[in-house]
Amino acid sequence: MIESLLGGLYLAFSPEVIMFVAVGVFMGVTLGAIPGLSGDMAIAILLPIVFFLEPAAALGLLTGIYKGGMFGGSISAISFGVPGTPGSAATAIDGYQAKLKGYPNKALNTALYSSVIGDTTSDFVLIFLALPLAIVALTFGPVEFFALYAFSLLLISALTKGKVAKGVAMAALGILLAMIGRDPIGGSLRLTFGIPALSGGLALIPVLVGIFAVSELIIQLSRAWMERARRIVDDTKRQAESLLGDYDASKDKLTFREFRANMKATWIGTTMGTLIGALPGAGSSLAAFISYGLAQRFSRNRDDFGKGSLEGVAAAEAGNSATSGSTLIPLFAFGIPGSATAALFGAAFILMGMTPGPRLIYDHTEVIYALFLILIYANLINLALSHFLLPLYSKIAMIQSRILLPIVCVLAILGTFAAGNSVIDVWVLLFAGLLGVVLRIYNFPLAPLILGFIVAPGAERALRQALLIGRGEWTHLLSSPIAIGLYATAAIMILTFTVLMRERKDPTPPAAGKEGQG
Amino acid sequence: MNILTRALTRTDFYTGLVTILVGVVGLLDIAYGNWRPGPGLGPHAFPQLAYIALICAGLGIWVDVLRGKSDDPPSNLRIILSTGIGLVAVGMGMFWLIGKLGFVVSVAITLIGASCLLTREPLKHWPSTILVPIISTAVIWALFVQLINIPLPRALLF
Numbered sequence: 196m197i198e199s200l201l202g203g204l205y206l207a208f209s210p211e212v213i214m215f216v217a218v219g220v221f222m223g224v225t226l227g228a229i230p231g232l233s234g235d236m237a238i239a240i241l242l243p244i245v246f247f248l249e250p251a252a253a254l255g256l257l258t259g260i261y262k263g264g265m266f267g268g269s270i271s272a273i274s275f276g277v278p279g280t281p282g283s284a285a286t287a288i289d290g291y292q293a294k295l296k297g298y299p300n301k302a303l304n305t306a307l308y309s310s311v312i313g314d315t316t317s318d319f320v321l322i323f324l325a326l327p328l329a330i331v332a333l334t335f336g337p338v339e340f341f342a343l344y345a346f347s348l349l350l351i352s353a354l355t356k357g358k359v360a361k362g363v364a365m366a367a368l369g370i371l372l373a374m375i376g377r378d379p380i381g382g383s384l385r386l387t388f389g390i391p392a393l394s395g396g397l398a399l400i401p402v403l404v405g406i407f408a409v410s411e412l413i414i415q416l417s418r419a420w421m422e423r424a425r426r427i428v429d430d431t432k433r434q435a436e437s438l439l440g441d442y443d444a445s446k447d448k449l450t451f452r453e454f455r456a457n458m459k460a461t462w463i464g465t466t467m468g469t470l471i472g473a474l475p476g477a478g479s480s481l482a483a484f485i486s487y488g489l490a491q492r493f494s495r496n497r498d499d500f501g502k503g504s505l506e507g508v509a510a511a512e513a514g515n516s517a518t519s520g521s522t523l524i525p526l527f528a529f530g531i532p533g534s535a536t537a538a539l540f541g542a543a544f545i546l547m548g549m550t551p552g553p554r555l556i557y558d559h560t561e562v563i564y565a566l567f568l569i570l571i572y573a574n575l576i577n578l579a580l581s582h583f584l585l586p587l588y589s590k591i592a593m594i595q596s597r598i599l600l601p602i603v604c605v606l607a608i609l610g611t612f613a614a615g616n617s618v619i620d621v622w623v624l625l626f627a628g629l630l631g632v633v634l635r636i637y638n639f640p641l642a643p644l645i646l647g648f649i650v651a652p653g654a655e656r657a658l659r660q661a662l663l664i665g666r667g668e669w670t671h672l673l674s675s676p677i678a679i680g681l682y683a684t685a686a687i688m689i690l691t692f693t694v695l696m697r698e699r700k701d702p703t704p705p706a707a708g709k710e711g712q713g
Numbered sequence: 714m715n716i717l718t719r720a721l722t723r724t725d726f727y728t729g730l731v732t733i734l735v736g737v738v739g740l741l742d743i744a745y746g747n748w749r750p751g752p753g754l755g756p757h758a759f760p761q762l763a764y765i766a767l768i769c770a771g772l773g774i775w776v777d778v779l780r781g782k783s784d785d786p787p788s789n790l791r792i793i794l795s796t797g798i799g800l801v802a803v804g805m806g807m808f809w810l811i812g813k814l815g816f817v818v819s820v821a822i823t824l825i826g827a828s829c830l831l832t833r834e835p836l837k838h839w840p841s842t843i844l845v846p847i848i849s850t851a852v853i854w855a856l857f858v859q860l861i862n863i864p865l866p867r868a869l870l871f
Contacts, residue, residue: 360729360772360773361774364767364771367736367763367766368767370762371763371764378756380756383748383749383756385757385760386760413793416796416831417789421792597832598845600831601831602845604800604827605807605853609857613857621804625801628801629797629798629801637784658759659754667754
């Protein structure tokens, strides 16, 4: 135990890993700040590079991007009223109003501090909960594991974007894509349509990067093509500059009293974000809006909400960022990614030869301890870097996407080729990108598809083992009280969230901009 | 009758229809296709569940349509799909070019071409349409060829 901890410390604090974390944070904030791009997209595109790095360095890079991206989205939300990521849409409500009233720096610093507090707390919850839950998971048999997979797929299908039917369709499609190739138990070919190249199945990287990143890139490229004629970005820039005409920077510094006054809202956001983040599919956007609503309800200055309230910024940003640690809990404890980001981390583990799940902590103790430490100190690096670079970041948010998009596309294509050294993977990447585009424009949520693709092999193994034990009787799947409990909990949670989401009125960001799709 | 007629005009009626059709075709394939038997109800057990889930989801989408809930038809569909097909062509074209002209030249040509396409008056904005792609090519070359050392054909130039 002590040896593993020391090993983890050595790995986490090696100069190489610290450098990768810092580079990751910078990349994450930069990409998160640019509307349309996101930290998740950067993680997806850099997945192939994971192959060529040491596990601690690779996880440091991805963690840095993730943490930076969470905060980065709030920069454009506050500076221009255009959320850089969906999770920062709630931040835009008060953040942009604060900017219009002449205190953008206070709003940005409030967002930064509450983001770091929420994120760090959530990381500690992950660290202290993952191990006990993993111990519980080690006692599970195939019936319980299949119930757990079904629980996650049902929740993520029902809660992502609140579109149950489309979510279920996507989870099923993800499962079917994962079924292409050889049956892992009997070895017979399935769904290959006579194409020999498909007999090995679809590789994880091209499907993930294609569905998740390339599809978004295609949509952003088409927007850039349309904006070529309209010059929307130039107009936004002029508008942003004109708003700063009579700006007095000396009056725009967050005082300790203001920081303390926001603490209640920050803790409300932190608590809600941590709880909601641990649920598969609920997501940072929902956590941010619920935190915002609750903070308003319990605030003494509730009338200020929507008019540039720093409490509103703090609650939304803490709620958004507090999902970051807890969303990894199901991945560490059960091997089930609860969100698209967790799925990307799960894919990174698989690429490094580490199987996500209850044995992950036991089989790779040093690396996981190192990751826990990285999760914590990446927040401090984020705090330090963002504190000093906030003025630069606000300018970065104005970089026109037309400059970056072609570079990101080439990186995605070459990275996918590099990971598998196969042109077939590039074909799969591009066609997965096209499929992702079609699904996005018809408003199908992609997170259930990714989760379905990743968990399908495990879920199939659990199902068929359970059916073998139960001599082919489907009722055997209901033979365990834990399994019944999981199915019942899924049903109750779906019902509860459906009712909650119907009651919640979606506050829309005040600016003319549109929400990032990342 | 009025509800049904209105449903036919909704985009999600057709997305639901496609979802159901995929599920039905899949189940027919399992019933009459060349699936081998195997342990644990065979290799078709899990895909069968997925196809049934697809049909249920499609019916769910139809129920939503009948209740008046349907997503708006996609805007700019043609331009988005054209961009997608264009990216597929550019991606494969870049790989073909790498075999002919080499890594550096092909990536630079692809980046400069794409930047010029996306920029109004590309020559006026030469720093972002020519300089940035050339610098990016150098960084990508250093990353993929020098650092990661991916095996690419060297071809005519670099």
